[in-house]
Amino acid sequence: AQSVTQLDSQVPVFEEAPVELRCNYSSSVSVYLFWYVQYPNQGLQLLLKYLSGSTLVKGINGFEAEFNKSQTSFHLRKPSVHISDTAEYFCAVSRLTGSYQLTFGKGTKLSVIP
Amino acid sequence: DVKVTQSSRYLVKRTGEKVFLECVQDMDHENMFWYRQDPGLGLRLIYFSYDVKMKEKGDIPEGYSVSREKKERFSLILESASTNQTSMYLCASINRAGWPYEQYFGPGTRLTVT
Incomplete structure (x- = not known):
């Protein structure tokens, strides 16, 4: 079984400051890794994913994440946040084969302060 | 554009009522999922269909x-709604041939059971 831990439930940050949202996972097998964003009153939208290859992956809206296998982490970063980045962010994992289920973390609410 | 629609955005039901939440996707996806989302708990998978x-x-x-x-x-x-089923319900679908690409989510149904 897999599990995902998002270390911060809420992250306040000033506009134009950098931000890092932390995600650690646990799995006995190799996994795919995802970050999703949920804007208020909307469904989830994929930000980025790690499948294989380069450990630094770039996503939409200027976000990027780095896969660290030894630390089993997949932290999300943005060098300069905007008010419109205020949302809830979810880290998720999936096994490489078998079912297509995602296991989600509990989410991190990012609040950008003007 | 992939579209996943859910029949209601908001629903209020009484304890003991039978409740139907509908999800429709227009991209011929094989796999579909139902999650519930609760504050501080993230998304948890209820059922899926392949x-x-x-x-x-x-x-x-x-x-x-x-x-x-x-x-x-x-x-x-x-089958018989209870107050502890008050939650946000999210439907998702994937194209199995496109895995491990993203799951597409609907906008969610916020169900209140009184």
């Missing part, structure tokens, strides 16, 4: 059932 008339239990199936009579439609059924 083909018409096929279903599998997720992590929290108790109190729920599902129906998939047509490929595009996946229904979540609360």
Whole structure:
């Protein structure tokens, strides 16, 4: 079984400051890794994913994440946040084969302060 | 554009009522999923389906059932609604041939059971 831990439930940050949202996972097998964003009153939208290859992956809206296998982490970063980045962010994992289920973390609410 | 639609954005039901939540996707996806989302708990998988008339239990199936009579439609059924089923319900679908690409999410149904 897999599990995902998002270390911060809420992250306040000033506009134009950098931000890092932390995600650690646990799995006995190799996994795919995802970050999703949920804007208020909307469904989830994929930000980025790690499948294989380069450990630094770039996503939409200027976000990027780095896969660290030894630390089993997949932290999300943005060098300069905007008010419109205020949302809830979810880290998720999936096994490489078998079912297509995602296991989600509990989410991190990012609040950008003007 | 992939579209996943859910029949209601907001729903209020009484304890003991039978409740149907409908999800429709327009991209001929094989796999469909029902999650519930609660503050501080993230998304938890209730049921999923990998083909018409096929279903599998997720992590929290108790109190729920599902129906998939047509490929595009996946229904979540609360046989006898209870107040602890007050939650946000999200439907998702994937194109199995496109895995491990993203799951597409609907906008969610916020269900209140009084």
